[in-house]
Amino acid sequence: MKQQIQGLVQDALEQLAAQGALTLEAFQGELPTPQIERTRDETHGDFATNAAMVLAKRAGMRPRDLAERLVAALPSSPAVARVEVAGPGFINFHLAADAYHAQLAEILISGPDYGRSQLGAGKRVQVEFVSANPTGPLHVGHGRGAAYGAVVADLLTAVGFDVHREYYVNDAGRQMDILCASVWLRYLELCGEDLVFPSNGYKGDYVWDIAASLHREHGDDYRVEAGQVFAGLPPDEIDGEPNGDKEAHIDGLIENAKRLLGDNRYRFVFELGLNTILDDIRQDLAEFGASYQEWYSERTLTESGAVNRAIGRLRECGHVYEQAGALWFRSSAFGDEKDRVLVRDNGQTTYFASDIAYHMDKLERGFERVIDIWGADHHGYVPRVKAALKALGDEAERLDVLLVQFAVLYRGGEKVQMSTRSGEFVTLRQLRKEVGRDAARFFYVMRRCEQHMDFDLDLAKSQSADNPVYYCQYAHARIESVLRQAAERGILVEPSSGTKHLERLETEHELALLKTLSRYPEVVEAAALSHEPHLLTHYLRELANALHTYYNAHQFLVDDGTLRDARIKLILGVRQVLRSGLGLIGVSAPAQM
RNA sequence: GCCCUCGUAGCUCAGCAGGAUAGAGCAACCGCCUCCUAAGCGGUAGGUCGCAGGUUCGAAUCCUGCCGAGGGCACCA
Secondary structure, X not given: OHXXXXXXXXXXXXXXXXXXXXXXXXXXXXXXXXXXXXXXXXXXXXXXXXXXXXXXXXXXXXXXXXXXXXXXXXXXXXOEEEEEEEOXXXXXXXXXXXXXXXXXXXXXXXXXXXXOOOOOOOOEEEEEOOOOOOOOOOEHHHHHHHHHHHHHHHHHHHOOOEEEEEEEXXXXXXXXXXXXHHHHHHHHHHOOOOXXXXXXXXXXXXXXXXXXXXXXXXXXXXXXXXXXXXXXXXXXXXXXXXXXXXXXXXXXXXXXXXXXXXXXXXXXXXXXXHHHHHHHHHHHHHHOOOOOOEEEEHHHHHHOOHHHHHHHHHHHOOOEEEEOOEEEEOHHHHOOOOOEEEEOOOOOEOHHHHHHHHHHHHHHOOOOEEEEEEEHHHHHHHHHHHHHHHHOOOOHHHEEEEEEOOEEEEEOOEEOOOOOOOOOOOEHHHHHHHHOHHHHHHHHHOOOOOOOEEEEHHHHHOOOOOOHHHHHHHHXXXXXXXXXXXXXXXXXXXXXXXXXXXXXXXXXXXXXXXXXXXXXXXXXXXXXXOOOOHHHHHHHHHHHHHHHHHHHHOOOOOOOHHHHHHHXXXXXXXXXXXXXXXHHOOOOOOOOO
């Protein structure tokens, strides 16, 4: 619809140019695409353009004069009822009701395709999201990234991009070793060994579960005397140990574990921990409606030599130097605040080195656009990754990093403390169990991602009008209910008369609803391109409101056959858009509530 | 200290590639069910858009400074 208006203004501009009223030289040989906006105030019509004001200076005309000439040059269109120049030089378009009737007909014909488009033209886009370390279950912080990433990916798909959803699995590195050691120590405790669990170990119950399965399946096969395990370790950072160092302590434990268990057995425990947790994360995300095309292993990056290749490329470009036994990347030359280590003095490559290799690989895989969705706590990481891509000569602009702020949970008006130690829930699974998937998905994307979010658990759970999820779903359920009753009365629910009788839709409420429906494609497009799912949740609330208002004001199943037919078609259109929109954010559209 | 994000109605938030009187939902107050689910609808009230400058025909929106909130500044991942 918007494009239709845009086309008209474009034609008018071209005509003025042809008449010599606008000289192309002022625009470097090319006329700008006019900006068309929905009006905020309905007395200003349906659409408006500020083209005359924007172009006035270069055209050497006063805005209102240019506007008048543009209006005179506009081709006539049955969709436009009236055009006027207003204010400082706006051109306002009042659409004919028929234009909206035609749009409804299109919705009914297109069905689920209404709102989808080919804007993305099949361009390949990668969306990497969540990518939490597989050292424990996902918590509610990851939940927001999961919901946000899934919706951004689905929105991009809806507007025609070929989207590749990916999870980067940090299956290498120290944190995984700490998990492995934690599992093993718990196992030893189950074997009857007496030990003091390290303060830096993973203490969650899930560690006990993994240890228990190891003990159940393998008895004492992995048992080593606790005295040997803790032999020669630096003291832990616990009460009564003034010189304790929890980092050194756990690193020593890992060393001992590797030595005492030997490669194979260590590997076995390590894999058991990794796979158990990764399976749990996979299942959790699947249940949350976040699907992936690929789970990309950090370990394969090292094993395939990609990390060394990345370092090699940086070295060839001359952006690498050695200092104090470590290998550094001169990231400060590319916008980072300081240089970063690639290879530590102990010979191990850093996480950053893997990440360079990973992003290099992403771009090499030919994605036109690479979107990383990270927690806001990683924002300091953005400049160095971009620096690496710049240094490698890759187009760093192809990478978009979207930062998702944390969500703070509230229950009973009180902030829910998020420490692992407190008894209050922290996992995504617990959140889903408490408020349900629909509410969780909706609430998580209701706010702009860079906005700090207050997540009100009581509201998310409440089955009331205050709850935006129920409010939108209820609109859908109400329509279904009307259709059920129509069927009971023997009224054709799928009208056989095609798009006839739509002209009977003429009340204020019907036109408002039609207008809202016509905005849907624009909302999907804007939400997709700007990565802002909240535009869609806001829209759905508006649409539901328009439906509820209509429902209260008019009876749908009236005796007048053509009117009834038209009204049923209208609510069928609303049902379609509610379904599509809720579907895009991963929320169900129930037939009954 | 430096960097990032945010600061809009009592609360939670939209609006920000500048545009015509600043919007919504809660909460408050007043109304609406003999009628397809009142899990609904309508109305009233409520704001010097953190503060101060600047850019321009026009600034909540762009720029600078300050104040406030959160986060980040590892040879951790």
